[in-house]
Structure formats: C-alpha cells, structure tokens
Amino acid sequence: MARDRRLPFLRRVTSRDGGGDLDGPRIAAAMDELRSRSRATLHDRMHRVRTAFGLALQAGLAAGLAYLVAHRLLGNPQPVFAPISAVGTLAASVGQRFRRTVELIIGVAVGVLVGDVLIYFLGTGAWQLALVVTSAILLTIFAGGSVAIVIQAAATAVLIVTLTPSTDNLEFPRFIDALIGGTVALVVTAVLLPLNPLRVINRAARPALDLLAEQLDMCAQALRNRDRDTAQRALFRLRENKEELAALSEAIEGAKETITISPARWHRRSELTHYAEAAEPIDRAMRNSGTLIRRSVTMIEDEEPIPEPMPDAVAHLAESVRLLRHEFAMGEEPQRAREHALRAVSEAGRAYTQGVGFSGSVVIAQVRTAASDLMVASGVDQEEANRLVRQSFGVNNQSPATPTPAPTAPPPG
Structure with missing residues (x-):
C-alpha cells in the first residue's frame, strides 16, 4: 500500500489524448539551469582562488x-x-x-x-x-x-x-x-615575491568588464524582442557591480604600491599608468550603461519605436567592452575595441535618423556617452574621443557637441 501511495508523485503527467510527458521539458530546463549555475559558481570560486593565490x-x-x-x-x-x-x-x-x-x-x-x-x-x-x-x-x-x-x-x-x-x-x-x-x-x-601588477589588474578587470558586456548584450536582445523582463534583469544585475568595481580599484591601488616599492617592477610604470587612467572611464561607462539599460526598459514599456539599428548599437558597445578586456590582457593596442565603440555610435546615428521617442533619444545619448568613455579607457584623449564620436554619429551635425548622460528633452529632428 505504501508503494501505491507513492505512485502519484512518481507518475508522469500526460496529455488527455495519451500524449508524451508534459513535465519532462520543464524539469529538464530546470535541471539545465541548476547545472549552469553550478558551473558558474565553480568558475567564480576558481577565479577567486587564482586571484588570491599570489597573496596566499x-x-x-x-x-x-x-x-x-x-x-x-x-x-x-x-x-x-x-x-x-x-x-x-x-x-x-x-x-x-x-x-x-x-x-x-x-x-x-x-x-x-x-x-x-x-x-x-x-x-x-x-x-x-x-x-x-x-x-x-x-x-x-x-x-x-x-x-x-x-x-x-x-x-x-x-x-x-x-x-x-x-x-x-x-x-x-x-x-x-x-x-x-x-x-x-x-x-x-x-x-x-612581488606580484606582477599588470596580471593582478587584468584578473580584477575581467569580472567588471565581463559583467558590463553581458548586460549590454542582454539589453540588445531585449530591444530586438521588445522583452521588458530581460532588460529589467540586465539592469538589476548591472546595479550589483559594486563588488567588481571595488576589486578593480583595489587592484590598481595595489599595482601602484607594488611599482612604487618594488625595484623589480619599476620598468612597468608606463604600462600601469595606462591602466590606472582607464579605471575612471570604465567606471563612468558602467554608470552610463546603467542609464542606457534603464531607459531601454522604459522605452519597451511605453511602446516607443525601436529602430533596427538601435539594438545593433548596443551590441557593438558590448563587443567593444569585451575586446577592450581582451586587448588589455594581451598587451595590445585596443584598436578593435575603439572600432566597435565608433560602430556603436554610427548605428545610434542611423537609429536617430529613423525616428525615436523620448526614451529612445536618451538611449542614443547614452550610447554616445558610453562609447566616449570606452574610447578614453582605451587611451584616446577625451577631446579626441568626443571629436571621433561626433564624426561617427553624423546626422548632419545635429548631435550635441559632447555626449550627454541624459537629455532633458528629445533631440530636435
């Protein structure tokens, strides 16, 4: 009898016409998600171990x-x-x-x-x-x-x-x-046992830049599909970036200290200067991307027009972040990161000419601002970055002279 009482909990739920298992796909999806989370957790733990190994x-x-x-x-x-x-x-x-x-x-x-x-x-x-x-x-x-x-x-x-x-x-x-x-x-x-300051910074920068790239990718997907929930998830996750930014800032300060007191690392001072100068514009890119994603949520909620180039602009921005991390880690000049940042601005200009609403204009402004931040992070002077952004945006010079974080009214057009 005990065995019979357990059967309802073990029996598969089938359709009325005797079809296949209805719960199977849902259970499989849940198990896949659990396995994915386990792998992510293990990856995060191993990353923390590698980061702390030198200190240990x-x-x-x-x-x-x-x-x-x-x-x-x-x-x-x-x-x-x-x-x-x-x-x-x-x-x-x-x-x-x-x-x-x-x-x-x-x-x-x-x-x-x-x-x-x-x-x-x-x-x-x-x-x-x-x-x-x-x-x-x-x-x-x-x-x-x-x-x-x-x-x-x-x-x-x-x-x-x-x-x-x-x-x-x-x-x-x-x-x-x-x-x-x-x-x-x-x-x-x-x-x-002086640590390699650039390696420390690269390891610390990876979580922050990966987080930014992933959430921008999610935002681009949400704009293509008009998926408000996906955009909202990206916004929530990006708002939890304090730990990643704190780790990056701490790594840069540690690298400065190492290069100051360690004769074996004095020859890396010029390289470290570049990384240290990149920290602030990366932080600004994070904050401006947060505004971009928040206004994307509003744009979807308000059913504003979403021109086809707009999701592409956000996707190029994500790729620029990803390439910036890769080229930094490889010690290369971040030319490809700069190219994708300017492509993001160009796509934003195309979206602007096709017509956007109020929130759409804010998203476009934030693409410009974040692209300028990434250009500066890559080593381009701020004034030159602004000039390149204006040039890439086009639109008959109707754009603001410098990228603005959030316009108070829709741009003319």
Whole structure:
C-alpha cells in the first residue's frame, strides 16, 4: 500500500489524448539551469582562488620569515606577534600595506604605553582590562588615529593586561615583533615575491568588464524582442557591480604600491599608468550603461519605436567592452575595441535618423556617452574621443557637441 501511495508523485503527467510527458521539458530546463549555475559558481570560486593565490603565497612566506627572524636572529623564544603582524599587514587592503605597517607599529606603541602605565598604577583584573581598552581607544581617537590604529591599540592593550601576569617583559618584544612582522611583509611584497601588477589588474578587470558586456548584450536582445523582463534583469544585475568595481580599484591601488616599492617592477610604470587612467572611464561607462539599460526598459514599456539599428548599437558597445578586456590582457593596442565603440555610435546615428521617442533619444545619448568613455579607457584623449564620436554619429551635425548622460528633452529632428 505504501508503494501505491507513492505512485502519484512518481507518475508522469500526460496529455488527455495519451500524449508524451508534459513535465519532462520543464524539469529538464530546470535541471539545465541548476547545472549552469553550478558551473558558474565553480568558475567564480576558481577565479577567486587564482586571484588570491599570489597573496596566499606572500602571506605564508612573510609569516615564516617573520617567525625565523624574531626567533633565530633576535632570540625571542615565543615570537607570536611577528608572524601575526606580517599576515595582518598583508591582509590589509591592497595598496595600503606600507601605511598599514606604520599604523600597526603606532597602534602597538599606544597599546603598550596605555597598558603599561595603567597596570603599574592599578594592577591587573577584569575592570582594569575594561579601563585599559577604553583608554587606548579614546586616546587614539583623540589623536586622530585611523580605525586600524584604534583596533591595534585596543588589541595590544588586551594582550598586555592579560599576558603580563604570566609573561615577563612583554612590552618590548611585542613592539619589536610588530616592527619585524610589518617590515618582513613589505620586503616580501617588494623584493622576494612581488606580484606582477599588470596580471593582478587584468584578473580584477575581467569580472567588471565581463559583467558590463553581458548586460549590454542582454539589453540588445531585449530591444530586438521588445522583452521588458530581460532588460529589467540586465539592469538589476548591472546595479550589483559594486563588488567588481571595488576589486578593480583595489587592484590598481595595489599595482601602484607594488611599482612604487618594488625595484623589480619599476620598468612597468608606463604600462600601469595606462591602466590606472582607464579605471575612471570604465567606471563612468558602467554608470552610463546603467542609464542606457534603464531607459531601454522604459522605452519597451511605453511602446516607443525601436529602430533596427538601435539594438545593433548596443551590441557593438558590448563587443567593444569585451575586446577592450581582451586587448588589455594581451598587451595590445585596443584598436578593435575603439572600432566597435565608433560602430556603436554610427548605428545610434542611423537609429536617430529613423525616428525615436523620448526614451529612445536618451538611449542614443547614452550610447554616445558610453562609447566616449570606452574610447578614453582605451587611451584616446577625451577631446579626441568626443571629436571621433561626433564624426561617427553624423546626422548632419545635429548631435550635441559632447555626449550627454541624459537629455532633458528629445533631440530636435
């Protein structure tokens, strides 16, 4: 009987005329989606591992060397703080490690000072610990210390109060260990195991540029099919780009730091300058593309005319982003990326001449603006980029002198 009760859940649903399985295609589609998500998740995880692999090697080497220097060379029998300081320095935001080392040492000094003075007068115990931590935090805040200094001072004060009864002369080794750990971390990043700054940037740029290209492709498809839901999904996904942009900005700052302190990487300064200058226009292209997609959703909702060249313009914009990432990674002059950016503007000009509504005019303006951003990101001067965009747009010079993010009224025509 139990088996019979399970049959309704296992039985295939068939059509009334005895046809095939109706649930099969839906289940298969759901399973395909799950498999696709699993592959995407695994790909994302592996990308994060590859991105962090260099940092993991640096942290491991720095921790081992800091322990070795403090233990073998300086005779500290328990150099716990040296490897902790080394790892703490490397765990700081990339591009702020030198500053992190200075903050680490200042924070330790404050914590040692406050802890030692108060212990001398008050002794040790629970309420003394609370008072020492509070005092260390307030003192560093009053002195204008950063969050890192405040945390380090408080943590050091805790260690001084809790370990002083069982460990003699803790203060000086703690300070020396912090100095050793931070210094070793900088030596590892600058001399022993400096990361390739351009490779770091390429890996960080890939998710941001891939995200932008994919959502522009989705927008182009939505415009061709007048599919409002697809355009809306693209908009939602592009709005979640803060993590990708933050990773790119952090990678650029880290590359700047590496090239500043690492003699082995000084010869890459000119290449890095180009990448650093590309970060801001890429960020602008992201924001302007967000406006483009949002107005595409409105254009579909309002049933405005969508000339055939308009989806092509957005698709060329997506291809320009994709080629920009590829040519950056290959160390090539991004000529093909520039060509597709200008093709996007040319298609937008054709769409404009065929007639668009208010939201359509905004989409066209955003194609121009994003194309100009990509041209600047590729290394073209802003003034030259604007001139090339105007030239490619055509339309008898009826377009604005420079691309505008969102016109307040439909362009004349």
